[in-house]
Amino acid sequence: MLSICAISTTFKLHNILQPWLTALCQIINENQNLKISIPTVVKWLTPPKGRLKLNVDGAFKMTSGEAGGGGILHDHKGNMCCAFAKTYHSLNSSIAAEALALRDGLSICCSRGVSDVLVEMDSLNLLHIVTG
Numbered sequence: 001m002l003s004i005c006a007i008s009t010t011f012k013l014h015n016i017l018q019p020w021l022t023a024l025c026q027i028i029n030e031n032q033n034l035k036i037s038i039p040t041v042v043k044w045l046t047p048p049k050g051r052l053k054l055n056v057d058g059a060f061k062m063t064s065g066e067a068g069g070g071g072i073l074h075d076h077k078g079n080m081c082c083a084f085a086k087t088y089h090s091l092n093s094s095i096a097a098e099a100l101a102l103r104d105g106l107s108i109c110c111s112r113g114v115s116d117v118l119v120e121m122d123s124l125n126l127l128h129i130v131t132g
């Protein structure tokens with residue numbers, strides 16, 4: 001029910017039947033202490049003509065110590081040029097996994113002779129480290 005509420009809010013669906021609205025209001029009122037994150041629609045944009053875009057991501061699971069990362073390289077039409085996924089060992093944070101995924105993605109670009117690449121990632125901390 002919370003997902004329905006989040007989706008209807010995000011997509012501005014106004015034609016929800018009254019019984020659904022009543023049920024949603026009851027659930028929301030009973031769970032006011034819940035932190036509800038409303039999903040947002042994100043559109044992936046292609047790079048400009050003549051450039052490639054590298055999207056990378058890394059993940060770390062603290063409970064098991066497992067880590068991995070990967071990436072995908074696209075051209076200006078959105079076609080995949082290459083992709084990779086790797087398991088990383090002996091890490092202790094998600095930012096380390098993000099950094100290794102970035103390193104591996106850039107390494108693949110270099111090995112393919114790609115020097116002018118846009119990089120997209122979801123780690124603001126790593127972005128500040130790399131650009132700072």
